[in-house]
Amino acid sequence: MAHDAAGRVAGETALAMLDALFEQSPIGLHLLDTTLRVIRVNTATPAMRSLATDELTGRPAREVYDMVDADVEALLNEVLDTGVPVLGRIVRARVDGDPRNYEVTAQRLHSARGQVLGVAVAVVDVTERERARARADVLDAVRRGVGLTLDPTVTGDEFVTAVVPAFADVAVVEVVDAVIRGNDPPLAPPPPGTPLMRTAFRSSRTHPPQAPLVGNVSGLPIPTPFTQALADLRPGVVPLDAAAPWLSVDPARAETIRSTQAHSLLVVPLALRDAALGLVSLYRAGQSPAFDAGDQELAVELAAHTALCIDNARRYAREHTVAATVQRQLLPRRPETHAWLEAAYLSLTGENPGAWYDTIALSSARTALVVGNVSGRGLNAAATMGQLRTAVRSLAAFDLPPEELMERMHATAGQLAAERANLPLADPLRREALTADCVYAVHDPLTGTCTLAAAGGLTPLVVRPDATVAVPATTAGPRLGTAQEAPFAAGEVEVPDGSVLVFTSDPVLTSYLAEVAGPLPLTPYLRDRTLQDLCDALVYALPTDLGIGDAAVLLARTRSFPPDRCAVWQLDPDPAAVAVARRRTRERLAAWDVDDETADDTQLIISELVTNAVRYGSPPIELRLIHDRSLTCEVRDAGSASPHLRHAGAAEEGGRGLFIAARLAQAWGTRYTAQGKTIWTEQTLPPAP
Numbered sequence: 001m002a003h004d005a006a007g008r009v010a011g012e013t014a015l016a017m018l019d020a021l022f023e024q025s026p027i028g029l030h031l032l033d034t035t036l037r038v039i040r041v042n043t044a045t046p047a048m049r050s051l052a053t054d055e056l057t058g059r060p061a062r063e064v065y066d067m068v069d070a071d072v073e074a075l076l077n078e079v080l081d082t083g084v085p086v087l088g089r090i091v092r093a094r095v096d097g098d099p100r101n102y103e104v105t106a107q108r109l110h111s112a113r114g115q116v117l118g119v120a121v122a123v124v125d126v127t128e129r130e131r132a133r134a135r136a137d138v139l140d141a142v143r144r145g146v147g148l149t150l151d152p153t154v155t156g157d158e159f160v161t162a163v164v165p166a167f168a169d170v171a172v173v174e175v176v177d178a179v180i181r182g183n184d185p186p187l188a189p190p191p192p193g194t195p196l197m198r199t200a201f202r203s204s205r206t207h208p209p210q211a212p213l214v215g216n217v218s219g220l221p222i223p224t225p226f227t228q229a230l231a232d233l234r235p236g237v238v239p240l241d242a243a244a245p246w247l248s249v250d251p252a253r254a255e256t257i258r259s260t261q262a263h264s265l266l267v268v269p270l271a272l273r274d275a276a277l278g279l280v281s282l283y284r285a286g287q288s289p290a291f292d293a294g295d296q297e298l299a300v301e302l303a304a305h306t307a308l309c310i311d312n313a314r315r316y317a318r319e320h321t322v323a324a325t326v327q328r329q330l331l332p333r334r335p336e337t338h339a340w341l342e343a344a345y346l347s348l349t350g351e352n353p354g355a356w357y358d359t360i361a362l363s364s365a366r367t368a369l370v371v372g373n374v375s376g377r378g379l380n381a382a383a384t385m386g387q388l389r390t391a392v393r394s395l396a397a398f399d400l401p402p403e404e405l406m407e408r409m410h411a412t413a414g415q416l417a418a419e420r421a422n423l424p425l426a427d428p429l430r431r432e433a434l435t436a437d438c439v440y441a442v443h444d445p446l447t448g449t450c451t452l453a454a455a456g457g458l459t460p461l462v463v464r465p466d467a468t469v470a471v472p473a474t475t476a477g478p479r480l481g482t483a484q485e486a487p488f489a490a491g492e493v494e495v496p497d498g499s500v501l502v503f504t505s506d507p508v509l510t511s512y513l514a515e516v517a518g519p520l521p522l523t524p525y526l527r528d529r530t531l532q533d534l535c536d537a538l539v540y541a542l543p544t545d546l547g548i549g550d551a552a553v554l555l556a557r558t559r560s561f562p563p564d565r566c567a568v569w570q571l572d573p574d575p576a577a578v579a580v581a582r583r584r585t586r587e588r589l590a591a592w593d594v595d596d597e598t599a600d601d602t603q604l605i606i607s608e609l610v611t612n613a614v615r616y617g618s619p620p621i622e623l624r625l626i627h628d629r630s631l632t633c634e635v636r637d638a639g640s641a642s643p644h645l646r647h648a649g650a651a652e653e654g655g656r657g658l659f660i661a662a663r664l665a666q667a668w669g670t671r672y673t674a675q676g677k678t679i680w681t682e683q684t685l686p687p688a689p
Contacts, residue, residue, distance in 0.1 A: 028102075030122075032121065035060075036119070039118065061073050079107070085105070089104045090104075104121065105121070105123075138163060139298060139302065142163065147305070149313070153199045153200070157173075160173060164203065169204050169288055172198065175199050176278050182319075183314075188231060189276075200214060224253075225238045225246065226281065230269055237293075261285045261286055267281050268303040270303055271307055319378050323379045324353055326379060327382045330385060339365070341359075341445065341556050343359045343557075345357050345555075353385070355372070355385070356386075358370040360396045364446070366445070369556055370439070372458075387416060399672075410478070417434040417435075437479055437480070441460060448497070449492050451490050452491055453490045455476065456479040458510065461513055464498075474489065475489040497559055500534070500555060500556070505553075512542075565626065568624045570620060573621055575611075575614055578607055581607070585603055586603055602633060605633055605681055610623065610635055613639075620636075623636075630685055632680060633683075636678045666682050
């Protein structure tokens with residue numbers, strides 16, 4: 001009997017608890033029979049909608065849950081048939097026009113003998129929880145997906161992609177046009193009519209309207225919610241009513257709002273430190289709920305992150321613009337084209353302003369070709385590039401062989417790197433290594449060869465007139481500025497008349513051109529096209545995914561030197577050779593129609609140079625005259641002693657030879673080779689009639 005009494009107490013307690021759940025629990029509870037009709041429902045059930053409990057009893061589930069978007073009847077039938085419970089299923093519903101989210105749990109009920117009695121359904125309103133989760137997801141998506149590039153226009157597109165349709169049905173981003181160009185944003189309120197560029201637009205509508213023209217720049221009509229947001233830098237939720245007076249001020253935007261059937265606008269300024277960078281306009285349309293205070297708070301966070309990304313892009317754009325300007329000022333405006341070497345430049349603008357190119361006229365109708373690339377980015381790379389370019393031009397004036405010039409450039413770059421390493425600890429430039437790639441080549445039209453030396457991975461290509469492509473077999477030295485010490489070696493390649501030399505500052509581009517130079521438009525029209533046309537054809541042929549940054553490209557077409565414009569004589573190491581040299585020089589200048597004054601000066605120069613070679617040099621001695629845009633006189637001998645220009649005393653009879661030659665010539669110098677040295681002078685020729 002005691003056992004029966006305990007059982008009755010337990011049963012009564014269970015019934016009391018069940019009654020308490022149905023009368024007091026905040027969770028909506030439904031008991032359904034095997035035909036899915038309501039047996040019992042509690043007062044917290046969302047489906048009651050102010051109805052009495054007895055009005056729902058006996059009604060089928062499809063009528064009770066008619067506001068639920070999902071097919072609840074099919075879901076509950078599946079639970080009855082399989083016995084597998086549904087746990088925590090999120091369903092969407094609309095209660096009195098308000099979209100809600102519910103978490104539904106359904107379990108099949110059995111008697112003590114295992115007979116199926118029906119289904120128990122528990123419903124919890126999780127609308128706020130789901131909204132908070134959705135907002136957190138949107139915030140996370142914006143933080144992860146916005147600001148991946150340093151392009152303010154791309155940043156806007158990243159933003160609208162992250163928020164549509166997760167947070168808004170339509171999104172528009174507009175940025176102050178001056179910010180796009182890298183200028184400082186105006187302080188709020190910006191001047192009336194400040195131009196803004198529409199950088200992004202996105203719509204989730206099934207049949208979206210004609211999108212506002214992305215890239216359009218215009219001022220905002222006044223007054224509108226958009227100008228107000230820019231003026232006070234405060235967000236605002238604006239119900240969209242066709243009768244709103246501000247819509248008549250901006251007919252184009254009003255048409256967009258009407259065509260999207262938008263009913264709620266959330267306008268948020270893109271602001272940073274009291275400055276206005278732009279606007280974000282978010283719209284909800286159709287059945288989407290209107291924006292509320294929680295949405296506005298989230299939109300402020302989204303806009304703050306986006307504004308910071310746009311400002312970073314602006315700062316980069318400004319620095320890049322300054323660096324690119326410095327680079328343009330430091331690089332030659334146009335190629336220094338020699339009569340026997342036509343050159344053209346090409347700059348593929350990217351992130352690195354450290355690329356440079358140059359052509360330098362040398363003595364004896366030769367031309368130096370230089371292409372290099374400095375590590376780093378921004379203004380510092382451009383400044384270092386200018387230092388190295390100046391150093392190359394200065395060393396080239398001494399007629400150094402390419403390998404020796406590279407060795408001295410390596411030492412110069414090492415000194416610059418040491419200076420950078422000694423900067424104050426707080427200077428971020430101290431932590432950036434200074435290295436550079438460079439190739440220096442000298443084209444000699446009289447021999448039809450090109451001698452070159454390289455530091456790093458840069459190698460030119462030689463496209464010959466028969467369309468064959470050659471890569472000079474040179475041993476590249478270490479990158480300039482590195483601690484690695486290694487001798488630089490020079491290589492020589494033949495360049496027949498009409499060949500095109502291709503120099504690039506990017507090893508990736510060089511490798512690509514070496515692999516596909518045949519199909520590129522460089523080879524079929526070497527003689528018919530100008531070099532600038534070849535540069536354009538090269539740009540058009542490059543794939544967009546090649547992955548090169550800023551690259552300098554130098555194209556040079558060679559021409560052979562006319563044999564009748566050059567004269568060479570071997571001289572005996574005897575004082576009588578001076579008279580022979582003068583006579584031959586006079587005869588050849590007369591054949592070239594050189595004026596008498598220049599011819600007299602040239603004979604005097606030859607006399608002094610040959611005399612020095614006979615007295616102080618070593619045989620063999622060679623005299624060469626080159627009739628180019630200027631007149632070049634060269635005397636070669638096997639000696640290594642370098643002559644020095646000095647002023648002889650009043651009582652001295654000698655010592656004036658090189659001084660006299662230097663005064664009569666426009667330029668003079670000494671060029672050393674493995675076989676000896678060459679003393680040369682250049683004289684300006686009067687223009688041809």
